[in-house]
Amino acid sequence: MAFLKGKAAWVLVAMVLLGLPGLAAQASPDREHRIKAVFLFNFAQFVQWPDSAFAGPEDPLVVGILGEDPFDTYLDEVVRGEKVNNRSIVVKRYKRIEDAKGCHVLFISDSEIPRTEAIFAALKSSHILTVGESDLFFQRGGMVCFATEAGRIRLKINLEAVQDAELVVSSKLLRLADVAGPRKE
């Protein structure tokens, strides 16, 4: 594959790596968000929630999308049949932050940037991993950010915020990410 260069090659490799079923057949969403969908799912693998985040041991892990959904149905396909710590995964879409209180991973779409103050305030003292796409989101207190830089998706983690939410992020994930904020001792 030496002949593949640049963005085209990267995408191809990413597609092969992620091995998403029916990826080639589906037109939408764009390749960036398909990867981000998988990443979103993968977060669940590297983050531990306190028990109080779940009503029972069998309760599903809820991945919520607040605002405009960039993944179309792709996220649903990614999580279908998957389990994390014996928990099935459920994708929920929210219009309002108030609705999103029961989820565990909350993708806050860039469409909600103007309302971030209110959103983070609402999510205060909840055990929800907030994931966004923009630096702005991250600067305003988002926990994890998929930042696309020079064709690469970079992860940024606001460790302080994560710890405030009593979430434990695997060090393996931290190694990949740009970590911001002090680690709580």
Place this chain on the structure above:
Amino acid sequence: MAFGNMRLQQRLMAIMLLTSASVLVLTCAGFFAYEFLTFRRSTVRQLSTVAAIIADNSTAVLAFADRPGAREILSALKAEPHITEAALYDENGNVFSIYPEGRGAAGIPSVPAADGFRFEQSFLIGFQPVVQNDRRLGTLYVQSDLKAVSARFRLYGAVAALVAAVAFLASYLLSRALQRQISAPIMALAETAQAVSDRRDYSVRARRIGDGELGLLTDSFNQMLNQIQEQLGRMELLNQITRAIGERLDLSSVFQVMTGALENDLPVDFVCVCRYDAAQDRLTVTSVGAKSGALAAELGLTSQARMQAEGSGLEKCLRGEMVYHADVSGTGSPFAERLVAQGLHSLVLAPLIVESGVFGVLIAARRMPDGFSAMDREFLRQLSDHAALAAHQAHLYGALQQAYEDLRRSQQAVMEQERLRALGQMASGIAHDINNAISPAALYTESILESETGLSPKAREQLQTIAHAIEDVSATVGRMREFSRKKEPMMALVPVQLNRSLQQVIDLTRARWHDTPQQRGFVIKIETELDQSLPVVMGVEGEIREAFTNLFLNAFDAMPEGGTLTLRTRVVRNTLVCVEVSDTGAGMDEETRRRCLEPFYTTKGERGTGLGLAMVYGVTERHGADLEIDSEVGKGTTMRLIFPVAQYAAVEAAPSPQAPAAPVHVRVLVVDDDPLVAKVLRDTMKTDGHDVSTANGGQAGIDAFLAAQKAGAPFDVVMTDLGMPYVDGRKVAAAVKKASPATPVILLTGWGQSLLADGDMPAHVDRLLSKPPKIAELREALMLSVPQTVR
């Protein structure tokens, strides 16, 4: 060098080194096998551990497709130099990242194989799942070369080699030191054995090194050498004694040598040899060891001591058994008690056996109880066998010597007799010739003296001297003839007064005891102690005188420097007359005394005939007398003749000779091959008036007699010589008697007296006349022979 040929030291070294080497090799092999197995396992474990860590760390990079992160994680493998390549596969089995960086995908499996680790060729490869929260995110592939294994094994090998070398060196040094413990005594033993066999020196001894079996072995070896040495000594001694006794040919020196050797070399405290006389069941001590003399005296076993075998305690030995009493003090026999009293306790009785008969006992004793070892006893047994054999040989030798001596003596006697016979025959022949020769002289002289009356007195005296001389010649010839006489005829016994006979012999031998010694300047004294009332004995006086003469002459010969001859006569118990002739001369030793009566035995060399005492003995035998001889070397000899006293006193007077009768005229035929003799006979008988014819030789005589008979004028008497050529007197007599049995035949012979003495009157002969005949004898013969008719 084959192991079997190696020296002991090398062998021991080799054994020890081989042992330690095999232990080392086995240990190393086990160690290596263990290491090999465990090391593979540990290599797998290490690799899987590394793979697990890497895989665990790779979850996030796979989950978030972080390729630089993956590279970074994989680059951590640099810490493990043996991991030659690695790769991460994503969830779908596609290669996600490759280690080392920049390496192409060549050689990397395009898809992950089954999970797990396995050895492939010289590599260990493994596929490790990458799992996060039970979710498989991909696969880690790692490949490790096994250089670690070989490097480790090289290290181990070096260490093992070093350890082995050190251990081997240590074991070599230890072996060197330790093998001496075993090899040194054995080598010492081997050296000693070598020395013994090389030099045949059994006096060397192996040095004892340490205790234990090797010390014991050395002791046993030395003990063995001791025994060999002792045995050799015994053999040498036995040999020496056997040789020494083999050289001796008489029993007593055989025993003397044996006892001496036993005393000095075995040694024993007491030793003696007894001869055993089975017939009398008696033992005689024959030989006592020189040093055992004192003990022997105490024990009553001095030389020549005798004891009865029965009850002596030696009976068992006398039955041919070797007897050993370790301690005699318990046995209770008197002999044993005597031994114990002298402090002798152990006793060996060895029989001396020849041809299954015990002829003696060797008695050896020691003070110490059980003082004779088995070896000693065996030695004594063998020695007694040898001694018995030597004794037997000595005995045989003695018998052989005796037989040889007897043979020599009888041979000498036969030769002597033959010589005498020849001498006698010669003397007889000479006598015959002399008698023939002097016959005419005798007859004519007698005839002249008788018939010629006109002879001058001087002529008559001279003729008588001639006649005496002829008689002397005749007597001498007669004595000469005695040589040829085989047997003395028993002459008439007459009463003999021995005192007178002795006196006569003293007178007869005067020249020997008086004249000759005086000339030579020494003196022989004659002393007589004669019993004057000695009765007469019956005997032939001449023989008795001759016997005395011989005794006297022997006595004088025994006193060449002078001395005393003592003559004693006495009566013993009224029935015997004893005559002693004693000299103070040289005396006789035992052998001479024993043999002096043998004929031809002489101590006088060429001067003696060896017949003197033999003749004396013959005389005493014929007179029923005894002859006793006492003699001591240097002191003198006494010869004692003991005659029985004559039992009758009266003696018949001898009949007076018949007076010659008057001559009768008869026809006489004289036959003689000697014409002189025939002529003198004819002349003599013609003088008496007889008609005498002569015939020269036997055949002529027979012819003349037959012719006269035929002519009717037969001869009245035939007088014939005995010894004639071709036809002798006997044949003439036979022919005459055949033709005319009544005609008397007178045999005239120069052997006449010898024939008479032998009592050998030839057949057909009526009378014998010896030459030279006397006229009176001729007349008498004719008178007695002439037939009555003629008379």
